[in-house]
Amino acid sequence: MDFSLVQTVHAFDAASKLKKPTILVVDDSVSSLDQISAVLQVFYQVKVATGGAKALEIAGANTPPDLILLDVMMPGLSGYQVCKKLKDEAFTRDIPVIFLTANSSVDDEASGLLLGAADFIAKPVNPPILLARVATQMQLKAAADRLRDQNDHLEREVQKRSHELAAIQDVTIHAMASLAETRDNETGNHIRRTQNYIRALVCRPGNNS
Structure with a gap:
Protein backbone atom coordinates (compact mmCIF):
# COMPACT_ATOMS: atom_id res chain seq x y z
CA MET A 1 0.00 0.00 0.00
CA ASP A 152 -26.35 27.64 12.06
CA HIS A 153 -24.32 29.54 14.65
CA LEU A 154 -24.50 32.76 12.62
CA GLU A 155 -28.25 32.37 12.20
CA ARG A 156 -28.70 31.94 15.95
CA GLU A 157 -26.53 35.01 16.57
CA VAL A 158 -28.59 37.10 14.13
CA GLN A 159 -31.81 36.04 15.86
CA LYS A 160 -30.31 36.82 19.25
CA ARG A 161 -29.15 40.28 18.12
CA SER A 162 -32.54 40.97 16.55
CA HIS A 163 -34.30 40.17 19.82
CA GLU A 164 -31.84 42.34 21.72
CA LEU A 165 -32.40 45.21 19.29
CA ALA A 166 -36.17 44.88 19.62
CA ALA A 167 -35.85 44.98 23.41
CA ILE A 168 -33.66 48.11 23.22
CA GLN A 169 -36.18 49.77 20.91
CA ASP A 170 -39.02 48.99 23.34
CA VAL A 171 -37.08 50.42 26.26
CA THR A 172 -36.22 53.53 24.25
CA ILE A 173 -39.85 54.11 23.23
CA HIS A 174 -41.04 53.64 26.82
CA ALA A 175 -38.40 56.09 28.00
CA MET A 176 -39.45 58.63 25.39
CA ALA A 177 -43.12 58.19 26.30
CA SER A 178 -42.38 58.62 30.00
CA LEU A 179 -40.35 61.73 29.27
CA ALA A 180 -43.13 63.13 27.09
CA GLU A 181 -45.73 62.46 29.78
CA THR A 182 -43.86 64.71 32.17
CA ARG A 183 -44.62 67.55 29.79
CA ASP A 184 -47.77 66.43 27.96
CA ASN A 185 -49.80 63.38 29.01
CA GLU A 186 -51.59 63.10 25.64
CA THR A 187 -48.28 63.03 23.73
CA GLY A 188 -47.01 60.18 25.86
CA ASN A 189 -50.19 58.18 25.32
CA HIS A 190 -49.97 58.84 21.58
CA ILE A 191 -46.44 57.41 21.48
CA ARG A 192 -47.57 54.27 23.30
CA ARG A 193 -50.58 53.83 21.00
CA THR A 194 -48.31 54.17 17.98
CA GLN A 195 -45.91 51.61 19.43
CA ASN A 196 -48.71 49.10 20.04
CA TYR A 197 -50.10 49.68 16.55
CA ILE A 198 -46.73 49.04 14.93
CA ARG A 199 -46.18 45.93 17.06
CA ALA A 200 -49.59 44.57 16.00
CA LEU A 201 -48.74 45.11 12.34
CA VAL A 202 -45.35 43.43 12.66
CA CYS A 203 -46.63 40.42 14.61
CA ARG A 204 -49.79 39.77 12.60
CA PRO A 205 -50.12 36.27 11.02
CA GLY A 206 -48.18 35.86 7.78
CA ASN A 207 -45.51 38.37 8.74
CA ASN A 208 -42.11 36.64 8.95
CA SER A 209 -40.39 39.44 10.85
Whole structure:
Protein backbone atom coordinates (compact mmCIF):
# COMPACT_ATOMS: atom_id res chain seq x y z
CA MET A 1 0.00 0.00 0.00
CA ASP A 2 1.23 3.49 -0.88
CA PHE A 3 2.85 5.07 2.19
CA SER A 4 1.65 8.61 1.37
CA LEU A 5 -1.93 7.33 1.20
CA VAL A 6 -1.63 5.73 4.63
CA GLN A 7 -0.28 9.03 5.98
CA THR A 8 -3.23 10.93 4.47
CA VAL A 9 -5.80 8.60 5.99
CA HIS A 10 -4.05 8.62 9.37
CA ALA A 11 -3.91 12.43 9.33
CA PHE A 12 -7.62 12.68 8.61
CA ASP A 13 -8.42 10.13 11.31
CA ALA A 14 -6.33 12.02 13.87
CA ALA A 15 -7.93 15.32 12.91
CA SER A 16 -11.36 14.02 13.81
CA LYS A 17 -10.29 14.01 17.50
CA LEU A 18 -13.29 11.82 18.23
CA LYS A 19 -14.20 8.23 17.46
CA LYS A 20 -13.45 6.82 14.05
CA PRO A 21 -15.91 7.84 11.32
CA THR A 22 -18.49 5.18 10.47
CA ILE A 23 -18.88 3.74 6.99
CA LEU A 24 -21.86 1.65 5.92
CA VAL A 25 -21.05 -0.92 3.22
CA VAL A 26 -24.05 -2.27 1.32
CA ASP A 27 -23.62 -5.30 -0.95
CA ASP A 28 -25.55 -8.53 -1.47
CA SER A 29 -22.25 -10.37 -1.90
CA VAL A 30 -20.83 -11.54 1.43
CA SER A 31 -17.37 -11.96 -0.08
CA SER A 32 -17.38 -8.33 -1.27
CA LEU A 33 -18.49 -7.18 2.17
CA ASP A 34 -15.67 -9.13 3.80
CA GLN A 35 -13.06 -7.77 1.38
CA ILE A 36 -14.12 -4.14 1.66
CA SER A 37 -14.56 -4.32 5.43
CA ALA A 38 -11.07 -5.76 5.86
CA VAL A 39 -9.58 -2.78 4.01
CA LEU A 40 -11.62 -0.10 5.77
CA GLN A 41 -11.71 -1.31 9.36
CA VAL A 42 -8.09 -0.30 9.95
CA PHE A 43 -9.12 3.34 9.72
CA TYR A 44 -12.92 3.40 10.16
CA GLN A 45 -15.78 1.82 12.01
CA VAL A 46 -17.59 -0.39 9.51
CA LYS A 47 -21.24 -1.42 9.38
CA VAL A 48 -22.58 -3.77 6.73
CA ALA A 49 -25.92 -4.51 5.09
CA THR A 50 -26.76 -7.16 2.49
CA GLY A 51 -29.77 -5.33 1.08
CA GLY A 52 -31.30 -1.92 0.46
CA ALA A 53 -34.03 -2.14 3.11
CA LYS A 54 -31.51 -2.89 5.86
CA ALA A 55 -29.24 -0.11 4.57
CA LEU A 56 -32.07 2.44 4.85
CA GLU A 57 -32.83 1.21 8.37
CA ILE A 58 -29.21 1.69 9.47
CA ALA A 59 -28.88 5.06 7.74
CA GLY A 60 -32.05 6.33 9.41
CA ALA A 61 -30.96 5.37 12.92
CA ASN A 62 -30.10 7.92 15.61
CA THR A 63 -26.40 7.76 14.69
CA PRO A 64 -26.27 7.61 10.88
CA PRO A 65 -23.08 6.59 9.08
CA ASP A 66 -20.67 9.24 7.85
CA LEU A 67 -20.46 7.66 4.39
CA ILE A 68 -22.18 4.86 2.47
CA LEU A 69 -20.59 2.48 -0.03
CA LEU A 70 -23.53 1.20 -2.04
CA ASP A 71 -23.64 -1.66 -4.54
CA VAL A 72 -25.65 -0.78 -7.65
CA MET A 73 -27.01 -4.20 -8.62
CA MET A 74 -28.87 -5.85 -5.73
CA PRO A 75 -32.04 -7.92 -5.46
CA GLY A 76 -35.03 -6.01 -4.15
CA LEU A 77 -34.10 -2.35 -3.94
CA SER A 78 -31.31 -1.43 -6.34
CA GLY A 79 -28.52 0.90 -5.32
CA TYR A 80 -30.10 3.68 -7.38
CA GLN A 81 -33.42 3.26 -5.56
CA VAL A 82 -31.71 3.27 -2.18
CA CYS A 83 -29.74 6.39 -3.09
CA LYS A 84 -32.89 8.23 -4.18
CA LYS A 85 -34.64 7.38 -0.92
CA LEU A 86 -31.62 8.59 1.06
CA LYS A 87 -31.49 11.89 -0.82
CA ASP A 88 -35.24 12.42 -0.45
CA GLU A 89 -35.00 12.41 3.35
CA ALA A 90 -33.65 15.48 5.17
CA PHE A 91 -32.03 13.31 7.86
CA THR A 92 -29.93 11.29 5.39
CA ARG A 93 -29.52 13.50 2.31
CA ASP A 94 -26.13 14.87 3.41
CA ILE A 95 -24.52 11.42 3.79
CA PRO A 96 -22.06 10.93 0.90
CA VAL A 97 -22.84 7.90 -1.24
CA ILE A 98 -20.20 6.10 -3.32
CA PHE A 99 -21.55 3.52 -5.72
CA LEU A 100 -19.87 0.13 -6.11
CA THR A 101 -20.36 -1.42 -9.52
CA ALA A 102 -18.88 -4.17 -11.69
CA ASN A 103 -20.45 -2.86 -14.90
CA SER A 104 -20.11 0.89 -15.10
CA SER A 105 -20.91 2.91 -18.21
CA VAL A 106 -20.96 6.65 -18.80
CA ASP A 107 -24.77 6.60 -18.73
CA ASP A 108 -24.81 4.60 -15.49
CA GLU A 109 -22.43 7.02 -13.80
CA ALA A 110 -24.37 10.04 -15.08
CA SER A 111 -27.60 8.57 -13.67
CA GLY A 112 -25.96 7.92 -10.31
CA LEU A 113 -24.47 11.40 -10.09
CA LEU A 114 -27.83 12.97 -10.94
CA LEU A 115 -29.33 11.05 -8.02
CA GLY A 116 -26.77 12.67 -5.72
CA ALA A 117 -23.99 10.09 -5.57
CA ALA A 118 -20.54 11.48 -4.82
CA ASP A 119 -18.44 8.94 -6.73
CA PHE A 120 -18.18 5.49 -8.33
CA ILE A 121 -15.72 2.69 -7.52
CA ALA A 122 -15.28 -0.30 -9.81
CA LYS A 123 -15.57 -3.84 -8.46
CA PRO A 124 -13.57 -5.78 -7.53
CA VAL A 125 -12.20 -2.90 -5.51
CA ASN A 126 -8.57 -1.85 -5.52
CA PRO A 127 -7.67 -1.18 -1.85
CA PRO A 128 -5.52 1.97 -2.40
CA ILE A 129 -8.17 3.48 -4.70
CA LEU A 130 -10.92 2.59 -2.23
CA LEU A 131 -9.10 4.26 0.66
CA ALA A 132 -8.23 7.33 -1.39
CA ARG A 133 -11.77 7.86 -2.66
CA VAL A 134 -13.26 7.32 0.80
CA ALA A 135 -10.73 9.67 2.46
CA THR A 136 -11.50 12.39 -0.11
CA GLN A 137 -15.25 12.20 0.49
CA MET A 138 -14.79 12.15 4.26
CA GLN A 139 -12.68 15.31 4.08
CA LEU A 140 -15.29 17.03 1.91
CA LYS A 141 -18.05 15.99 4.32
CA ALA A 142 -16.10 17.29 7.32
CA ALA A 143 -15.65 20.65 5.58
CA ALA A 144 -19.35 20.79 4.66
CA ASP A 145 -20.35 19.91 8.24
CA ARG A 146 -18.15 22.69 9.62
CA LEU A 147 -19.65 25.20 7.19
CA ARG A 148 -23.17 24.08 8.10
CA ASP A 149 -22.41 24.43 11.81
CA GLN A 150 -20.99 27.92 11.25
CA ASN A 151 -24.08 28.96 9.30
CA ASP A 152 -26.35 27.64 12.06
CA HIS A 153 -24.32 29.54 14.65
CA LEU A 154 -24.50 32.76 12.62
CA GLU A 155 -28.25 32.37 12.20
CA ARG A 156 -28.70 31.94 15.95
CA GLU A 157 -26.53 35.01 16.57
CA VAL A 158 -28.59 37.10 14.13
CA GLN A 159 -31.81 36.04 15.86
CA LYS A 160 -30.31 36.82 19.25
CA ARG A 161 -29.15 40.28 18.12
CA SER A 162 -32.54 40.97 16.55
CA HIS A 163 -34.30 40.17 19.82
CA GLU A 164 -31.84 42.34 21.72
CA LEU A 165 -32.40 45.21 19.29
CA ALA A 166 -36.17 44.88 19.62
CA ALA A 167 -35.85 44.98 23.41
CA ILE A 168 -33.66 48.11 23.22
CA GLN A 169 -36.18 49.77 20.91
CA ASP A 170 -39.02 48.99 23.34
CA VAL A 171 -37.08 50.42 26.26
CA THR A 172 -36.22 53.53 24.25
CA ILE A 173 -39.85 54.11 23.23
CA HIS A 174 -41.04 53.64 26.82
CA ALA A 175 -38.40 56.09 28.00
CA MET A 176 -39.45 58.63 25.39
CA ALA A 177 -43.12 58.19 26.30
CA SER A 178 -42.38 58.62 30.00
CA LEU A 179 -40.35 61.73 29.27
CA ALA A 180 -43.13 63.13 27.09
CA GLU A 181 -45.73 62.46 29.78
CA THR A 182 -43.86 64.71 32.17
CA ARG A 183 -44.62 67.55 29.79
CA ASP A 184 -47.77 66.43 27.96
CA ASN A 185 -49.80 63.38 29.01
CA GLU A 186 -51.59 63.10 25.64
CA THR A 187 -48.28 63.03 23.73
CA GLY A 188 -47.01 60.18 25.86
CA ASN A 189 -50.19 58.18 25.32
CA HIS A 190 -49.97 58.84 21.58
CA ILE A 191 -46.44 57.41 21.48
CA ARG A 192 -47.57 54.27 23.30
CA ARG A 193 -50.58 53.83 21.00
CA THR A 194 -48.31 54.17 17.98
CA GLN A 195 -45.91 51.61 19.43
CA ASN A 196 -48.71 49.10 20.04
CA TYR A 197 -50.10 49.68 16.55
CA ILE A 198 -46.73 49.04 14.93
CA ARG A 199 -46.18 45.93 17.06
CA ALA A 200 -49.59 44.57 16.00
CA LEU A 201 -48.74 45.11 12.34
CA VAL A 202 -45.35 43.43 12.66
CA CYS A 203 -46.63 40.42 14.61
CA ARG A 204 -49.79 39.77 12.60
CA PRO A 205 -50.12 36.27 11.02
CA GLY A 206 -48.18 35.86 7.78
CA ASN A 207 -45.51 38.37 8.74
CA ASN A 208 -42.11 36.64 8.95
CA SER A 209 -40.39 39.44 10.85
